[in-house]
Amino acid sequence: MAGSIAPTTALSDALVILGAAGIVIPAFARLRITPIIGFILVGLAVGPYGLGALVPRYPWLYHVTISDPHAIEPFAEFGIVLLLFEIGLELSFNRLWSMRRLVFGLGAIELLVSALLLGLVLRASGETTPAALGLGLALALSSTALVLPISGTQGPVGRAALSMLLFEDIALVPIIFLLGAIGPMAAAGGGPSLFDTLWKGGMVVLVLLVAGKLLLPRLFAQAAKTKSPELFLAASLLVVIVAALATGAVGLSPIMGALLAGLLIAETEYHGEVEAITKPFKGLALGVFLITIGMGINLAVVWRDFWPLLAGVAGVVVVKALVTTVALRIMGKQRATALQTGILMASPSETTLIVLGTAGTAALIDAETAQYWQIVTAIGLTITPLLAKLGEISGARVERAEGRSAEAEVEEPVGDRAVIIGFGRVGRLIGEMLKAHDTPYIGIDSDPAMVREARAAGMPVLFGNIEAATVVDRLDLDHARALILTMDEPVLVSRIVRKLRARRPDVPIIVRARDATHAAELYRAGASHAVPETLESSLQLSEAVLVDLGVPMGPVIASIHEKRDELRKQIMEDGELDALPRLKSSRLRERNA
Secondary structure, three states, X not given: OHHHHHHHHHHHHHHHHHHHHHHHHHHHHHOOOOHHHHHHHXXXXXXXXXXXXXXXXXXXXXXXXXXXXXXXXXXXXXXXXXXXXXXXXXXXXXXXXXXXXXXXXXXXXXXXXXXXXXXXXXXXXXXXXXXXXXXXXXXXXXXXXXXXXXXXXXXXXHHHHHHHHHHHHHHHHHHHXXXXXXXXXXXXXXXXXXXXXXXXXXXXXXXXXXXXXXXXXXXXXXXXXXXXXXXXXXXXXXXXXXXXXXXXXXXXXXXXXXXXXHHHHHOOOOHHHHXXXXXXXXXXXXXXXXHHHXXXXXXXXXXXXXXXXXXXXXXXXXXXXHHHHHHHHHOOOOHHHHHHHHHXXXXXXXXXXXXXXXXXXXXXXXXXXXXXXXXXXXXXXXOHHHHXXXXXXXXXXXXXXXXXXXXXXXXXXXXXXXXXXXXXXXXXXXXXXXHHOOOOEEEXXXXXXXXXXXXXXXXXXEEOOOOOHHHHXXXXXXXXXXXXXXXXXXXXXXXXXXXXXXXXXXXXXXXXXXXXXXXHXXXXXXXXXXXXXXXHHHHHHHHHHHHHOOOOHHHHHHHHHHHHHHHHHHHHHHOOOOHHHHHHHHHHHHHHO
16 A cells, blocks of 8 residues: 555646646746746745645645655755756856856855854844855855746856856855864864865866766766767666766765756757756756745744844845845946846855755754744745845836936847847947948847947847846847847857757857857857857968969959858858868968869
8 A cells, every 4th residue: 555655646737737837837928027036936836835735634635735845855955956056057167267256256255254144143133153154155045946937047147147056056065064063062073174084076077077078078088979868868867867877986076067957068069959958857847946935934933033033034135135235336347237246146045055954954043943034035035036136126227317318329220130149349349330320220238238238329239138028028020131140158058049040940040159160059059150269369460461462352362252151151161170271281282282
């Protein structure tokens, strides 16, 4: 009998989760509301403090509630692992290295100062010094699982949020060891030392880096040859799970292994396919995590302790928002970016619950205090989308206040027009050339300083993140004559090209590529023309040399166009781009002949 109960329970829980995903995601998408709130509300409704509490009285509710909340926790943890893996896919080691100042500067300031101020407030309210330290560090953490899907990893807000969250993920292991070391139960713990964990973790990371560089291209090449999506998915999940288990086995966080796996795959040419094939699983697993958050909210306790809980949530949000905003201003960020990011990062994190559990195990805080802050954390996670919206509105108001006079001078074109996505140095030059030939256009960029400068010069440029659906709607792509992408973010650009091509199969998409290999990938994604910077600089240099040597301009331009078409054809046909090496070899053979 017992053997038949567990499968039935698992199927019932699966029915609730899949039903929630099938109802919540479309319904909230239609209302243009993030499904995050929907999943948390579902967890609140079907959990042990919602309809689940009525199962003894109405047994039929068993089939539409979660009977064992702890049974789905592993799926929620896997959702976080997949989320960090997806973040790794959007990064690269070069980009991560370029962000080191933000990660270890801004991230450290935000975490440590927030923890210090929250700890001082808690110490003044009567907590012991170790308890105040533990609670301060726990509450200073922000939610990777909720913040990054909202902000993305591009643009000023996305990059700032990503840098702080990466530092928090790195700091999680030292925080847990610190609380275990200062707790009254530390002497009886007998666990591994921080030094052991760090050196073993360093060895595991080194092995993963070397093995990833050597094995991953071969693994995915073999999977790609089979042309089997199932095998490609299996290979992707295998890499994620092995990396997460490897780092978890030596005491590091499994999410660190998942992030590392994403970074390694991002360096291969298969990262776009891996991202596309794993994305649905990440969304579903993240939904399970959010349902578990909702199930942890006891409405009876919330009602009974409404004002103390409100004070706790408000205190955490205000302190973290102020610290983050000031830290970003110190690091030179614009007021609008600092304010929007500060409010977005103000709620606690899913990892706050882990640190609270560690503090409770170390006897730094009692069970009642832990329950109070767990509910505060759950409420804070629930209101994260609302804080994101508040931050977006506040940032927009500051932006309008600072650039109101410039915006008033700009008249945005209506009707058919070109759309320039990314209005930095390259995008601005394209805009000037379009204007010189009386061709209407509109630009968009996520850097408020660039937008303000362009609008002050009378150029029709909007502020926004192209990954957001509302921003795409503002651009009115149905009237776009051409789409020009100029950002120097290879992974992001490839993803946007696929999205734009799916929306407008007929429109020309002209894209700036980093090199010929990136151009080949963009052609596969749907670009009409991909312009590699390395090849164009070579062609321009050749043109200048030939003209200076006295060759007439007409034949020079004709030969440059011919060579450009030849290289484009090689890129599109080869896919891998060995065009330049072969080109050099053919020239050497011609010279020797």
